[in-house]
Amino acid sequence: MNELHLETSPYLLQHANNPVFWKAWNSASLAEAKEKNQLIIISIGYSACHWCHVMEHESFENEAVATVMNTHFVNIKVDREERPDVDAVYMKAVQIMTGHGGWPLNIVALPDGRPVWGGTYFRTNEWIDTLEQLQKMYQLAPEKMVDYAEKLHQGIEAISIIQNDGSENSNQKLLLENLVSKWKKSFDWDFGGMARAPKFMMPNNYQFLLRYAHQNKDAELLEFVNLTITKMGYGGIFDTVDGGFSRYSVDLKWHVPHFEKMLYDNGQLISLYSDAYKLTQNPLYKEIIEKSLDFVKKEWKTAEGGFFSALDADSLNDKNHLAEGAFYVWKIPQLKTILKEDFYLFSQVFNINSFGLWEDENYVLIQNQSIETIAKLNQLTTTELETKKKIWERLLYNEREKRSKPRLDDKCLTSWNALMLKGYIDAFKALGNQEYLDIALENANFIIKKLWSNEGNLFHSYKNEKSTINGYLEDYCFVIAAFIALYEVTFEEKWLYDAKQLTDYTLEHFYDEQQAFFRFTSDKDEALISVHFETEDNVIPASNSVMAKNLYQLSIYFDNSYYEKVAKQMLTILLPNIDYPSAYSNWLDLALTISEQNKELAICGTDAREINKMIRALYFPNVIIAGNEKPSRLPFLQNRFVEGKSLFYVCQNKTCQLPLEDFQEVINQLS
Structure with missing residues (x-):
């Protein structure tokens, strides 16, 4: 029977009435496949995925298809947003087999979970024919499938290992120049973004390029970034009527979106437009921030202070049929x-x-x-x-x-909530709207109360007043980054100590000293067929790149040489492996942070927060800020507070100048 009615994921519940005997991904489902010696169908998607809905309607609601699947296979449905670890491993397999990936992601695996075949969307007859052929082969020549599975598994393992040739690039500045120069050859100077379709917004790419252009006085690059985010803001990928961005556009001009709206995109894009507004004061960017956050507050914010995950691409049209973009x-x-x-x-x-x-x-x-x-x-x-x-x-x-609204994915994911939390903080920095900080604090406290256990681990998902699924590296790295950002605007050291506590937990349960990177899953979780180290920045930055940035920033606040060593080691290993800079933009951003261009600023005095308001409204991506309004035991601030004075300590490469008292002189030095 179909067991998905027992789940809370909106995506899994969408399939609860299929005639297919779906099971969720768990140890019991996997054990059943071994016990029956049956092949496993692993079908992965997410609630806002248009082509997932199409394949469901064409195939998984079809009795003939269900008969084939139920008779010969153990059928497992996976919400990729709930189980990004499972998705990542099987996505690698499909990319090896077919050269591309996407969702729906459909895999046929041996009873032990090792894949033997896979792809994305399939029409009904093609799906039935393929399943029947695979089942026949497994009956008549199982050794051939086992042999193929072993070779494919070796391939998955090989691409999961980060190559470390021991080399260290002594001239990182030249390396970045060469990579950016190579990147520029892919630019679309008509509509911005990369000169190809479909177009994904990739906010981390443009945050890095904005920073790089600003710090290196590259006017042409700055013009390109502003062209890109202006054209994105013109729509149709941006919903000018009610705010918020769709996931990507199917064309070159950012016109026709794939209409689903995702929390993770919008959180990051608000951060990007906030940075761009600080630098340019472009009123369009302000309008986009304000409209988007109005949308988020109205459609996604929960009574408990969390944020829902997504709105579907499909909605009912005037003929009462589900259609993409009808709303x-x-x-x-x-x-x-x-x-x-x-x-x-x-x-x-x-x-x-x-x-x-x-x-x-x-x-x-x-x-x-x-x-x-x-x-x-x-x-x-x-x-x-x-x-x-x-x-x-x-x-x-x-x-x-x-009109009939698109369907809502009403689970709260920790990592995505943290991205939106940081978006609110960055918007507060840029626009000074107190409501944005209030909502950020409410969300941070929601994460602490609902998603951080007494045992020290984060949970990944929350719905119906229940926290589920042990957290992944992406949950830790984005929460840590958001808590650091909260400290930067409030100077409340609680947020730094919370970030440090989560960092130490991550080092204990995720860090692989032999690989010198963090595993995507905790050592407390059941092992999958392969260990996943997420290192490529995509529509969301790689969890390892975010973790490395966190470690470096915390190493300054806490004078922690081990944090610094781990962060620098990760970057040193990664940099020589970078071929496509767009897939490593957050690592390149870290390279700028570790470079001689970066500075630290301590603001010490009873009016430190008020002064910080003026500084944080300016675009200083190369400055790590700390401050206190009373004596502090934080290593970076220790013994720097003098009663009755406002002092500024500008530091670089662990060397601090004599304290300054003139605000304008500080701004000049930071610039």
Whole structure:
């Protein structure tokens, strides 16, 4: 029978009524496959995945398909967001077998879990035929499948090992220059991003490139980053009506999104736009931050202070059928009815023309000119057109709220919550809105109360007042990074000591001294078929790169030479292996942090927090900040507080200058 009704994952519950006898990934399901000596089907997806829904409807709701699957296989459904460890291992297998990956991810494995075949989306007849052939082969020539599985397993193991040739690049500055120069050859100078489709936003890439351009006074690179994030902000990948970004665009111009909205994208993008706003003061970036955080608060924030995970790409259309993007798109007659005499002007702003047309007479709203330009063309002031734009968006929002909304994934994931927590902190730094800090603190306390156990470990998921699944490295690294960021804006040392406690737990239960990197799973978890070391930055930075940055920053605060040694060793091993810089942007950011360009600042005095407000509103990506309003035992701040004075200590390479009292002189030195 189908056992998924016992689960809490929205994705697994979506499959609870399939005729397939689905089981969840657990020791009992795996033991049953061994006991029956049956092949395992491992089907991996997530709740907001459009093609996962398509394959479910075509195949997993089909009685003929279910008969084949139930008769010959143990069928396991996996929510990749709940079990990123399982997803990572089998994704490697499919990439080895086919040269590409994606979701849905479908694997057939031996009873011991070693894969023998896999791919992504399959049509019904292809799926049935393949399963029947595999079952026949397992009956007639199982030794061939075992032999293939062994070779494939060796391949998975080989790519899981980080190559350490013992070399150390003494000129990291030149290495970064060469990598950035190589990267520039892939730039799309028309619409920003990389010159290919589909286009993923990759916020960590642009945070690094923004920092690199700023620190190295590379005007051309800075122009490209601003082009990219401006074009992304113009839509349709950005929902101008209600805020928030979709996961990626299927085209070159950031126009037609794959319509699901994910918490992890939006958390990181808010951080990126906050950094960019601090540097440029571009009002578009401010608008994007404010709209997105309004959306997050309204649609994803829970009463307990957590954040839900995602909104589906699909929603019910006017014919009551699930369709991708149905909630977001517009037809001309609808727009004319809503906007009346303003329709023509609206059409200029949002391209209700061939540029903005998607398919089936549906338009996805997208700008390709600034408000200033269009206002000038229509003899309006910029303020007048901005006012009209706000009115239009409110009218469309009210109309859209009458539609059937996309399905909500209502689990709270620790790692994704921490990314959004940091987004709120970065928005508070950039805009100074106290509500953003209040929500950040509420979320941090939610993580502590609901997702951090008395035994010291984090949980990965929370739903229905229940915390489940032992945390992964991604949970620890992002929570640590968020707690450090909270310290930087509040100067409450509690957040640093919490970060340190989690770091020490991670070193004890995740760190592999032989590999000199952190495993993705804890030593308390049951082993999978291969150990996973996550080192490539993707749409989310690699957990090892984030952990290395955390260690280095904490090494400064706590004067901890071991933290520093581990962080530097990880970077030293990784740098010579970098071929595609876009896959290692967070490591490159760490290289900048460890370089001679980086500085530390201690603000000591009874008005330290007020002074910090002014400093954190400026763009200083190369400065690690600490501060205290009374004597502190934190090693970096010890013996630096003098009653009645505001002192600034600017340090570099563990060497601090004499304390300064002039604020402007401090800003000049940091610049």
